[in-house]
Amino acid sequence: MGxxxxxxxxxxxxxxxxxxxxxxPELLDRLRSAPxxxxxxxxxxxxxxxxxxxxxxxxxxxxxxxxxxxxDALGEQLASVDTVKFRTLTSLQRRFVEILEAHxxxxxxxxxxxxxGEEFYFLSCRTFILPTRLKARDLAEFLSVLKTxxxxxxxxxxxxxxxxxxxxxxxxxxxxEGLGRKELAVDVARLDPYTMTLESLxxxxxxxxxxxxxx
Amino acid sequence: MSRIDDYAPIVGASSIGELxxxxxxxxxxxxxxxxxxAVGGGVAEILLRMxxxxxxxxxxxxxxVIKGDERFFHVTxxxxxxxxxxxxxxxxxxxxxxxxxxxxxAGVLADKADIVFVHDPQxxxxxxxxxxxxGSWIWRCHIDFxxxxxxxxxxxxxxxxxxxxxxxxxxxxxxxxxxxxVLISPSIDPLSDKNKDLAEEEVAxxxxxxxxxxxxxxxxxxxRFDYLKDPLGVIRAYKLVKEYIDCQLVLAGGGATDDPxxxxxxxxxxxxxxxxxxxxxxxxxxxxxxxxxxxxxxxTIILQKSLREGFGLxxxxxxxxxxxxxxxxxxxxxxxxxHKYSGILTHSVEGTAYWMKQLLxxxxxxxxxxxNGREHVRTNFLITRHIRDYLLLFLSLAHKKDIVFL
Numbered sequence: 225m226g227x228x229x230x231x232x233x234x235x236x237x238x239x240x241x242x243x244x245x246x247x248x249p250e251l252l253d254r255l256r257s258a259p260x261x262x263x264x265x266x267x268x269x270x271x272x273x274x275x276x277x278x279x280x281x282x283x284x285x286x287x288x289x290x291x292x293x294x295x296d297a298l299g300e301q302l303a304s305v306d307t308v309k310f311r312t313l314t315s316l317q318r319r320f321v322e323i324l325e326a327h328x329x330x331x332x333x334x335x336x337x338x339x340x341g342e343e344f345y346f347l348s349c350r351t352f353i354l355p356t357r358l359k360a361r362d363l364a365e366f367l368s369v370l371k372t373x374x375x376x377x378x379x380x381x382x383x384x385x386x387x388x389x390x391x392x393x394x395x396x397x398x399x400x401e402g403l404g405r406k407e408l409a410v411d412v413a414r415l416d417p418y419t420m421t422l423e424s425l426x427x428x429x430x431x432x433x434x435x436x437x438x439x
Numbered sequence: 440m441s442r443i444d445d446y447a448p449i450v451g452a453s454s455i456g457e458l459x460x461x462x463x464x465x466x467x468x469x470x471x472x473x474x475x476x477a478v479g480g481g482v483a484e485i486l487l488r489m490x491x492x493x494x495x496x497x498x499x500x501x502x503x504v505i506k507g508d509e510r511f512f513h514v515t516x517x518x519x520x521x522x523x524x525x526x527x528x529x530x531x532x533x534x535x536x537x538x539x540x541x542x543x544x545a546g547v548l549a550d551k552a553d554i555v556f557v558h559d560p561q562x563x564x565x566x567x568x569x570x571x572x573x574g575s576w577i578w579r580c581h582i583d584f585x586x587x588x589x590x591x592x593x594x595x596x597x598x599x600x601x602x603x604x605x606x607x608x609x610x611x612x613x614x615x616x617x618x619x620x621v622l623i624s625p626s627i628d629p630l631s632d633k634n635k636d637l638a639e640e641e642v643a644x645x646x647x648x649x650x651x652x653x654x655x656x657x658x659x660x661x662x663r664f665d666y667l668k669d670p671l672g673v674i675r676a677y678k679l680v681k682e683y684i685d686c687q688l689v690l691a692g693g694g695a696t697d698d699p700x701x702x703x704x705x706x707x708x709x710x711x712x713x714x715x716x717x718x719x720x721x722x723x724x725x726x727x728x729x730x731x732x733x734x735x736x737x738x739t740i741i742l743q744k745s746l747r748e749g750f751g752l753x754x755x756x757x758x759x760x761x762x763x764x765x766x767x768x769x770x771x772x773x774x775x776x777x778h779k780y781s782g783i784l785t786h787s788v789e790g791t792a793y794w795m796k797q798l799l800x801x802x803x804x805x806x807x808x809x810x811n812g813r814e815h816v817r818t819n820f821l822i823t824r825h826i827r828d829y830l831l832l833f834l835s836l837a838h839k840k841d842i843v844f845l
Binding site: 237241260343374 | 616
């Protein structure tokens, strides 16, 4: 019998920073000094708020640049930032800054401004992490909890643990590896959870684990 | 009265479990809500539903209402308008009287509370008592703060700065402030009379009572009679549509005890509607939630053509009934409606009329908008999410870091 897996959940309280941008240069300026929690919020908000919507809209920066400034090419570049590849929020922030800096160098014409009421508002979040009291000692118990645990718990172990707490890999894969289920660990680690809704992520995980429970 | 577990079939048992986990961590702390009206308007409505649920979760929450006379509510109505950018004039006596009424109401603070949760500008000056009473103080703004008149903003700013945190309903309402600002959207209660499922016979009975014809499309706007809800603009949009489609218009709503302007607006709307038998102006008494529910369910399309809006919860009410909604892109409405995905956002009378025609002629698309809207509300605008945010807000007062392990 391996170590127990304890399911945690995480709940976010959105915080208003009182800072806004009307143009790309303003977005770049504010983005450089934005706190990590703000980068996190703006790259993960859609996952949580529109989790019935597939494919999800991209990060907030891309959504705003395309929708409110009409800069489709820049929006596409920002949308294609592969969040799953970044291990820290600082490196993710740097990537957005680089894209906006390059856009500034290549575009000498006056920057378009958003219409009134459609400015980009910088937000951040306070994140509260707490144990759900649900535990699993083996894959069968894990599967049973996975089917009913809150979507916030799955979100925490797949997204938050890896990028925000910088644990390297998602918590599920780490635990599978400890159980000696390396293949399952790799299988789950290879998922790009950013390209599916949270409920379809749950279903995919259930399917993968079911295969190994039957072994 | 609903219990918190009654919501499990709607939002999932795990979501209710999370609320219990949070509530346990607030054990022993008392929360006092203070506002200026016990009936009518969104704030009273939310508090009426939320308090019993917080108590059911084991949170010691209570609610007190400050008292004011006609003169006080006249000043606060002017403040309300001015915060929405309407040019209002204030005399030094207005400000003095406002503060005086707040001081007269200091008695509401007689019992000790660990967290004092003050709603909207009317009781804002109670914070003068913070040092004496102790505890953490939160100011909750339910109003559109996008473009407040400078005089009102500078008056309120002095008081807001004395709180420990401020809460706004939409990102655009945040202002540069030295205190933490939190974003919490309001919510609707899916089990309230206004939102619970109704049998078709109940809907039909309400329509029959008001003389509505179910065979023809019904366009409805459910709102207080207030200039900022633009009921006259709604009638103009309806007239543009009526040239092509034989439809009916329902303007239904009540009034709040702190809104002396309502009667005047209602009169103007009645005058405008008098010439058309297919326009139904329904002034409903406070206990008309079932009628409102039925009217929303009977509607083919629901409008919210506000000029300014705090949040516009009537939009979430309509979306929860899976209705196609056409609403103005003001205040908190864009948070509830993703244009062309979970509803339609418009900016003018003509735009509203254009989309009314489009949706009446494309019922399948209209129904898809409604279905998406209902899911969006389930995730983001039900009372359970609101309770969760409040619990987090209360807990946040004792923690300073971005990531908190509870």
